[in-house]
Amino acid sequence: MTANSPAPYAPHTTPGIAAAATDLTKVYGSGDTRVVALDEVSIGFREGEFTAVMGPSGCGKSTLMHCAAGLDSPSSGSVRIGTTELSTLGDRQLTQLRRDRIGFIFQAFNLLPTLTALENITLPATIAGRRPDQQWLDRVVAMVGLSQRLGHRPAQLSGGQQQRVAVARALAARPAIIFGDEPTGNLDSRAGAEVLGFLRDSVRELGQTVVMVTHDPVAAGYADRVVFLTDGRLVDEMTRPTPDRVLDRMKALDTHSHTS
Numbered sequence: 001m002t003a004n005s006p007a008p009y010a011p012h013t014t015p016g017i018a019a020a021a022t023d024l025t026k027v028y029g030s031g032d033t034r035v036v037a038l039d040e041v042s043i044g045f046r047e048g049e050f051t052a053v054m055g056p057s058g059c060g061k062s063t064l065m066h067c068a069a070g071l072d073s074p075s076s077g078s079v080r081i082g083t084t085e086l087s088t089l090g091d092r093q094l095t096q097l098r099r100d101r102i103g104f105i106f107q108a109f110n111l112l113p114t115l116t117a118l119e120n121i122t123l124p125a126t127i128a129g130r131r132p133d134q135q136w137l138d139r140v141v142a143m144v145g146l147s148q149r150l151g152h153r154p155a156q157l158s159g160g161q162q163q164r165v166a167v168a169r170a171l172a173a174r175p176a177i178i179f180g181d182e183p184t185g186n187l188d189s190r191a192g193a194e195v196l197g198f199l200r201d202s203v204r205e206l207g208q209t210v211v212m213v214t215h216d217p218v219a220a221g222y223a224d225r226v227v228f229l230t231d232g233r234l235v236d237e238m239t240r241p242t243p244d245r246v247l248d249r250m251k252a253l254d255t256h257s258h259t260s
């Protein structure tokens, strides 16, 4: 197959798909240290859907997220954000695409300590030289309950509030898709539940597309769909998950991976 010919099945060409990976493979190292972190993974993320990515430690969750978000380049296969094929972009275009069309939420809140909450939220727009859409910004800020805290600096906010700032920052640019890597990993269960609730609201109320890597079945229970990775392969999928069902599926996969 040539680089330009269509894949035998191509989720990225389906309307309503915010992002898609096709036959995505990522190999780190070579010889004795060679690791196949992703092994021909094909997956589409539908617009307005909240997907959780789960699987045992080292199965390739972060690698999938990094490749899908254009933070890392695949060894082979393709990634599309909307209709844009990432491999066709140069470094500057890729940086621009990440800034304009992808939102990120990491375990560490990654806020700039000298800026206020509002300045942190609008920083990506400021860097891009754009005026934020005030109506949209008001809606996002109200949704994450930060209206009274906009003048505070990160050190004056709790961990949960800081992560809400990071959620608002990710939503502010109306990205095609938001990727979260363990976004509640540093939060206690109450603050984590709040942040997960806001992510779910952003999908239900604002039509946002969200993909979240998590180890936590409770967090996955907020998603519309859970995909399970094992050894760099997509092995299972669940719609309308509950924490109990996710936990059962993880146990089954764990048993299977130890007996196969």
Ligand SMILES: Nc1ncnc2c1ncn2[C@@H]1O[C@H](COP(=O)(O)OP(=O)(O)OP(=O)(O)O)[C@@H](O)[C@H]1O
Residues within 6 Å of the ligand: 028, 029, 035, 036, 037, 055, 056, 057, 058, 059, 060, 061, 062, 063, 064
């Ligand atoms: N930069 C790298 N160089 C070499 N190997 C790497 C690199 N990054 C990841 N790996 C390897 O690729 C595999 C997948 O790693 P990845 O971080 O994607 O897994 P994960 O499922 O996110 O793990 P965890 O849940 O522990 O965060 C692992 O075996 C890891 O050791």
